[in-house]
Structures are given as structure tokens and as C-alpha cells.
Amino acid sequence: MKAIDGIIISCVVIALIIGAGFIYPGQGQELIAYKSSGISGIFKRVLVFAIPGAFILFGIRFFIFQLLVREEDIPSTWRLLFGSCIFALIPSILGSLYFFQYS
Numbered sequence: 117m118k119a120i121d122g123i124i125i126s127c128v129v130i131a132l133i134i135g136a137g138f139i140y141p142g143q144g145q146e147l148i149a150y151k152s153s154g155i156s157g158i159f160k161r162v163l164v165f166a167i168p169g170a171f172i173l174f175g176i177r178f179f180i181f182q183l184l185v186r187e188e189d190i191p192s193t194w195r196l197l198f199g200s201c202i203f204a205l206i207p208s209i210l211g212s213l214y215f216f217q218y219s
Contacts (some may be wrong), residue, residue, distance in 0.1 A: 117185050121177060122146040128173045130209045136211025151216055161212040162205070169204035170197075 140147055150157055174197050181190050 117181075117189070120180060120184070124176055125173065125203050128169060128176070129203060130153065130205040131205060132165055132169045133211040133214075136161060137214040138211075140215070142145050158212050158216055162208045162217065165203075165211065166205045169208060170201045174200035175202055201214035 142150065171218070177196050177200060178193070179198070
């Protein structure tokens with residue numbers, strides 16, 4: 117089960133890094149204005165990717181654990197939620213910093 121959980125976490129982490137690092141739906145002038153906003157722009161970008169990423173990761177992990185693991189081996193819901201938030205926040209921060217530094 118740990119292998120399946122690790123694969124799920126890895127896939128979501130890679131998707132968040134790529135998304136936060138390379139996706140911007142605007143044009144050139146909007147991108148320049150967005151990047152000049154500084155820390156508030158980074159904070160907004162991290163939240164835009166971390167919150168949905170945490171919910172997606174928590175949902176997938178919760179249902180996988182409910183379906184495939186015995187009742188006594190299932191971690192608590194709070195532990196899954198906290199772990200999902202951490203696993204979503206770190207790649208969102210890294211991807212956002214990459215986006216503001218290099219793109």
C-alpha cells in the first residue's frame with residue numbers, strides 16, 4: 117500500500133511543480149505586471165496551486181485507503197489531510213519560485 121501511496125503522491129507532486137512552474141494563461145504584458153507584484157504574486161500563485169492540489173491528493177489518498185486497506189491499518193483522516201497539505205504546499209512553493217525566477 118505504501119508503494120501505491122508513494123506513486124500517487126509523486127504524480128500529484130510532479131503535476132503541481134509543472135503547473136506552478138510553467139502555466140500562465142495570460143499575454144506578455146499581463147505576465148510582466150504579474151511578476152512585478154512581488155511577494156503577493158508568489159503567495160497568490162502558491163495558494164492557487166496548493167489548495168486544489170491538497171484537496172485532490174487528499175481525496176485520492178482517502179478513497180484508495182478506504183478501498184484497499186484493512187480498517188485497522190487506515191491512518192486517521194486528519195493525518196491524511198495534514199500530509200496532503202504538506203505534500204501539495206512544498207511543490208507549489210518550488211514551482212512558483214521557479215516561475216518567478218526563470219520564466
